[in-house]
Amino acid sequence: MSTAYPLPTNLSKTTVANTASLLRIVALGLISAAAIASRLFAVINFESIIHEFDPWFNYRATRVLAAKGFYEFWNWFDPTAWYPLGRVVGGTVYPGLMATSGVIYNFLHAFNLPVDIRNICVLLAPGFSALTAWATYMFTKEMKDESAGLLAAAFIGIVPGYISRSVAGSYDNEAIAIFLLMFTFYCWIKALKTGSALFGTLAAVFYFYMVAAWGGYAFITNMIPVHALALMLMGRFSSRLYVAYCSWYAIGTLSSMQVPFVGFQPVRTSEHMGALGVFGLLQIVAFAQLARSHLSSKQFQNLLTVAVIVMGVVGTFGFIALTYMGWIAPWTGRFYSLWDTGYAKKYIPIIASVSEHQPTAWPSFFMDLQFLIFLFPAGVVLCFRELRDEHVFVIIYAVVASYFAGVMVRLMLTLTPVVCVASAVAFSSLMDTYLDPTQPEAEGESRPAEVDASAASNGSTASTASKKEKEKAKKPAAGGALSDIVAATSSSKKSKGVWGLDTRLVVIAHSLLMLGFFVFHCTWVTSSAYSSPSVVLASTNADGSQHIIDDFREAYYWLRQNTAEDAVVMSWWDYGYQIAGMADRPTLVDNNTWNNTHIATVGKAMSSSEEVAYPILRKHDVDYVLVIFGGLLGYSGDDINKFLWMVRIAQGVWPDEIQEPNYFTPQGEYRVDDRASSAMRNSLMYKMSYYRFAELFGGGQAVDRVRQQTMPKTGPTLDYLDEAFTSENWIVRIYQVRKEDDLGRDLKSANAFAQGKKRKRTKPVSKRRAITV
């Protein structure tokens, strides 16, 4: 036989196998290290700080858990959130994340390692990303072999689509959920392959962990049944499927009901009914299988026909009847919005208003996945070629997740793992083909020696070949992508392989270059786009050094230190968790968004005039109102840009009082300058944002740098609120709500009276005249 490059011949099989497994362990260790390290940009560029919005709540809850213990946390009623309603935190939270950090915290403290709970929270996501890489390795190993597994682990370790949710400080449920997702899927595949109830039980236990950790558990709840159903429809029912599915479902469903937030949903809501249906179907099919083994085929058929008809009719009617009787809840709005992307905008503006619920833009696929996005279809096609039971899973997962990722930006996260797996399968097939040293020969060649040699060479190039793969190599049809073309064009008897070193080198060098670019891209995206805490902003000085803009913390600490401990702060819901976490003050609404009416009340107060808003503020005991204003600095995520959502949400509850069109100019533009509509100019939000803004420019033209509009010279006046605090760059502005006038006048006339004494009243009047003339 001939080989493309010389191979060492004096190596024993065991040496090769040992070296290969050692290299695998080293590679996995390095991948874990890279996965953790690339997530530390946030800590290095900024500091060890909790990011964004939801993590602040998780952090606050974890502090309660660590300080007071699990039972206190479980029974925690938080009177400061959703003032005056309060929130039953223990029953409305997925406790998995907090429990995990609590366990780590107590574990370290048991060893007298006094690690701060904040650092555990900050570093939890990077730590779990290393575990995700390992779980993906195990999963992909079941799909193809170890070398594909290593590639998949490397991909998921640094791919931006996953990093975006798991940088250090991004202390959110997704941080641990993706690991649980992949590991549950791995256990499921393993259970299915071996037919072992042990792995089914393990899948159920990790499913329980997943349910406790993330609302996205419904993805597993539906993926596994769909896979099982697909296998049954393909005529691949086996006792292994029965064992795997039933042990998973029976234990998993019962365990998922232990989480208070989930409660009885698994037996009462439509999202979970598919799993139950497949469970029932499996029982029937299994019984039919058993009966078939004892019966002649004709008798069996008679029995089957009757049974199927009866069961189908009873099942369908039962389900419909239960739904109509209200026993099974119909689909929820969040679910509808997955199928009809316009649904949320029409009926539930609160869901549509969240930026991560928007449909995904095309460039973000490339941004998040880079070259994996075009390897991904190739990997799926390769799955079709073998189409073992586990490949069916990957195919279904790929289709479902691709759809969901297109619908919602945040579901990119569920697509990323399968993209990594499929791309790794494709890439390693390519590598297998071009690294395989055998050259095709006209005559038949001696197979065993060549197999030995290929294993040796692969071991030395760190892409290892398993036994299974060697067996595969014997079949000409099951090689790499190119050999497939070769096999297709020539007769299948011809041996596989690539001629010559030059073609090999070109393809391999090109592939390695792509990998290099991928690493480069991932590092760049991670460092520049995904590592910002958004609590602390950064800009670049003229000399290139970093300038930190710390307005949020400045304002929140002002609140913490200068206001009464029970002073209620009203803000748009985005900042509720941050105010609770950093300022430790009661808030009206926060990111939990469970009560639409309460949020609409805040929206109404923000979007109506002072006179209308004031009673609302007083009724809710509001002491301070906080707005985010980016007009000075050019910070585009400010409240004026979110304002239309407030209007829309308020309109949903009070369609007579708030109407969205009133906030546009007659030309239909959204403007804040002198052409702004009167509803806009009189709204509390507008007034609070631009109050005294023009003064800042000392008579010059005041320019809003977010909306690029010149502001009128005379800004709005406030009668019912007092400016209490404005942060350095004006990003956060806090207003104090005035108490009722001591003399019983309304505050507007009281204010006018006070100003009239100082003879300021005539001034604006004359100016107004000057404008109208």
Added chain:
Amino acid sequence: MAAPSSSSSSSPVLSLWKAYHQNTSDRLKFIDSFLIFLMISGIIQFVYCVLVTNFPFNAFLAGFSSTVGQFVLTASLRSQVNPENKGVFKDVSPERAFSDFVLGSIVLHFFVFNFLG
């Protein structure tokens, strides 16, 4: 897998019963009796829930899912130790199957116990 010769004129249910009696080992019959016990227990609980009350709903769910879960775990054990399925379960010896069964039951009843409230 081949069906035994039974008179095709008799009802399929009857011949199923006969065939079952003839070609099932005593071990499997023992497991089957446990399965039937579990099924009856589950049906009684369900009927109670529908006719009388489902008041401690978590307790009903715990009891009912304990029977259902135990049923499917036992059924899994049955198919794993069934000599006819030897080709399907290459990696699972009867001993391994039993230990899986025990572990699964322990985990199941841990949750059942927790849920009884």
